[in-house]
Amino acid sequence: MGMSSMKVHQFARGLWEHEPSLTLGCTKRLRPLAPRLANTAAASDTTTTLAPFDLKSFIRPDSGPRKLGSSNQLQEKKDSPHPQVETHPGGTRWNPTQEQIGILEMLYREGMRTPNAQQIEQITAQLGKYGKIEGKNVFYWFQNHKARERQKQKRSSLGLSHSPRTPTPLGEVVVEREEDNPYKRKCRSWEFDCLVEGDHSSSTSSVVCKLDNDDAVEGGRTLELFPLHPEGRR
Amino acid sequence: MGMSSMKVHQFARGLWEHEPSLTLGCTKRLRPLAPRLANTAAASDTTTTLAPFDLKSFIRPDSGPRKLGSSNQLQEKKDSPHPQVETHPGGTRWNPTQEQIGILEMLYREGMRTPNAQQIEQITAQLGKYGKIEGKNVFYWFQNHKARERQKQKRSSLGLSHSPRTPTPLGEVVVEREEDNPYKRKCRSWEFDCLVEGDHSSSTSSVVCKLDNDDAVEGGRTLELFPLHPEGRR
DNA sequence: GCAAATTAATGATTTATTCAAG
DNA sequence: CTTGAATAAATCATTAATTTGC
Numbered sequence A, B: 001m002g003m004s005s006m007k008v009h010q011f012a013r014g015l016w017e018h019e020p021s022l023t024l025g026c027t028k029r030l031r032p033l034a035p036r037l038a039n040t041a042a043a044s045d046t047t048t049t050l051a052p053f054d055l056k057s058f059i060r061p062d063s064g065p066r067k068l069g070s071s072n073q074l075q076e077k078k079d080s081p082h083p084q085v086e087t088h089p090g091g092t093r094w095n096p097t098q099e100q101i102g103i104l105e106m107l108y109r110e111g112m113r114t115p116n117a118q119q120i121e122q123i124t125a126q127l128g129k130y131g132k133i134e135g136k137n138v139f140y141w142f143q144n145h146k147a148r149e150r151q152k153q154k155r156s157s158l159g160l161s162h163s164p165r166t167p168t169p170l171g172e173v174v175v176e177r178e179e180d181n182p183y184k185r186k187c188r189s190w191e192f193d194c195l196v197e198g199d200h201s202s203s204t205s206s207v208v209c210k211l212d213n214d215d216a217v218e219g220g221r222t223l224e225l226f227p228l229h230p231e232g233r234r
Numbered sequence C: 001g002c003a004a005a006t007t008a009a010t011g012a013t014t015t016a017t018t019c020a021a022g
Numbered sequence D: 001c002t003t004g005a006a007t008a009a010a011t012c013a014t015t016a017a018t019t020t021g022c
Helices: A002-018 A021-028 A055-059 A098-110 A117-130 A135-158 B002-022 B055-059 B098-110 B117-127 B135-158
Strands: A207-211 B207-211
Touching (some): A098 A117, A117 A135
């Protein structure tokens, strides 16, 4: 209701009041700064139980366990009474199986370099049959593999240092210079198959990702998405 | 269970066997302008309960399910009698409002540098009251802002005298050497509030993100997630 | 005054670098 | 050492402010 919107406004106003300098900031943008209005966005907050938006929680997330040499201002408290982020089961880092690696390498050989969200989704689903895996693993794998192939190439061109290892996929083709693309970009907004549904009361908006997969992965596998452009850039 | 794995196995094997023919050596994709709309993996079949995992669709994304404005020159501008861009009027990139910028800058000043997923979620929810925004926008904003502030600083230190016009907020805290952290990493897997549910028949696994937000923004707002570690690194 | 051309700023992606687990 | 994970740097792409010509 109006109440809630008021809340937000209050919050915002509070912020600004809190920072006198902010006014400066507002007029600071030299060039592209238009007296743009917030548009109707505000209107949209019709009935809402506004979220807390607790600044403190932002600045000093409970998750800030150890702070290395931060030494920044903002004292922190090292509490962690509520591990809100349940340490996901599975523990550490992804350890790909042979099958997974095989598929990934094949895809790479085929030319895949930066799969988009949709593709990653599918790949992940398939590789999941061979072992626990998440989208980010696929995402990172391609990034790392690409970068390291390039590195390897560069290195080999320089001084051929012994490269004893490498379970070389026999018959592997040298992937020479498969890159250096003209770099054409599309810059489109990413797209995922996400639906937004207004829902019951919920002080904060929560994101729920539902993956309707066939097999029952151990209930509760988290699925992460990430920023990816829809079409492979190239 | 065994069933599905077997199937996958088949699939995988198929891929490998396919490999030779797929060598895209010849299919130079200088221009991914794929006329072929074969899209839809969705359309595909369902012949098997197993997902398609169509390699072709991977290599040749065509991902533009819809709205893919195709890429470039080439016959674009095709009408669209229905200006009904289901994409929001802003269609393209995020254009922050003053309020949004103000809040973000404040948070930055407060010391926030790399908000974690949870934080971003909250920030996004709040900023959403002032205008359309997605998590990735917040994520990028912090990255860009941080990088550009650093850039600015470096430049000013190198160049001539210290910037005379610094609108330095009186008594404002020094921007501190907020960088060059010892780089301590936590290496945790990102976490978002995602749930996985096995679901009804569906040839392909699809991801559905449900945001139970209050305001009903034009139905169908896409929500993207991104890779973020749960706790701010530092 | 308005609209095309120019330009500054900045949003969005990719690449390079780095840290740390095994 | 190898490589998964994460961030920072570099780069591209698009928008809005400004300029220019009428």
